[in-house]
Amino acid sequence: MSKNAGLNAIEITFLRLSLGLTQAQVAELSKASENDVIAWEAGEKPVSGLAEKKLLEIDEIIEMQVLNTCDGIEELFKQEPKRRLSFVVYPTQAVYAQYNPEFLGSLPLTELYSTSAWRIKKECKLVLEVEVTLVALDVEAYKAYREKEGLKESREIRAKWAATQI
Template structure:
């Protein structure tokens, strides 16, 4: 879906639209991320305007960050399976921006929207199924159920605690 970006050649209208859709974003969210108007984004996607190179680069950078997360996570899962063979995993995803922000402050600079984190989780799920033959379930975080689980098991808040809770939801 990407073209090689030179000085004069960027993404065309359909490539901008496909990139936005692959990130799971609305035109309003792309406008917010690129500091453009929603009308501008719609004009980019219809071919009425060319998307500014900085906006294109921002979207491609986000896509690259997600791809790096997919590769790093898939590599980590592959290593884990060498030690402890499993064929089912659960990943926590966040149904709202507020929950994402509360539980993932460390990711806000790289993936500022829940949808981007969830797009990464979806790509990890596909990669694990295709390459590692592992079924990954995406489990929406239920904050109250998760807090109760932590209390019942004497656990502190951590990514590992969320992963253990998610595994109980399978």
């Protein structure tokens, strides 16, 4: 028996759904056609090794981000006890790409970043008893905030802006 039997139709479907991706996005990521993805999910064709590898890799990257972020939040709260946080999520792929070029290799789609934020939110609530609010980046409001405060663009400043939105 093979050590790695591969994902079956149900598993590939639920992995895709857990990542918040459409069949078209999976096709794009795996360099396959949307019809191929539909066939994999219907059990009509075996799942492409590349698709399986890419989706499992992305899921692992997200899980590592959740673990690392939650560990960082736990450390922060040991020094400064708070119970509310906010995370910025991005309304479109263009806005995500503009503000997060460092994540485009590991999480190439805004949906994946949002999935990561959602999993962090759930983990923070369950494990750390911390309320996390996901705040969609409003580019104009964010720029106005930076101008008013005399701040440059950075992840930390986006986080501060998001905190003003809850």
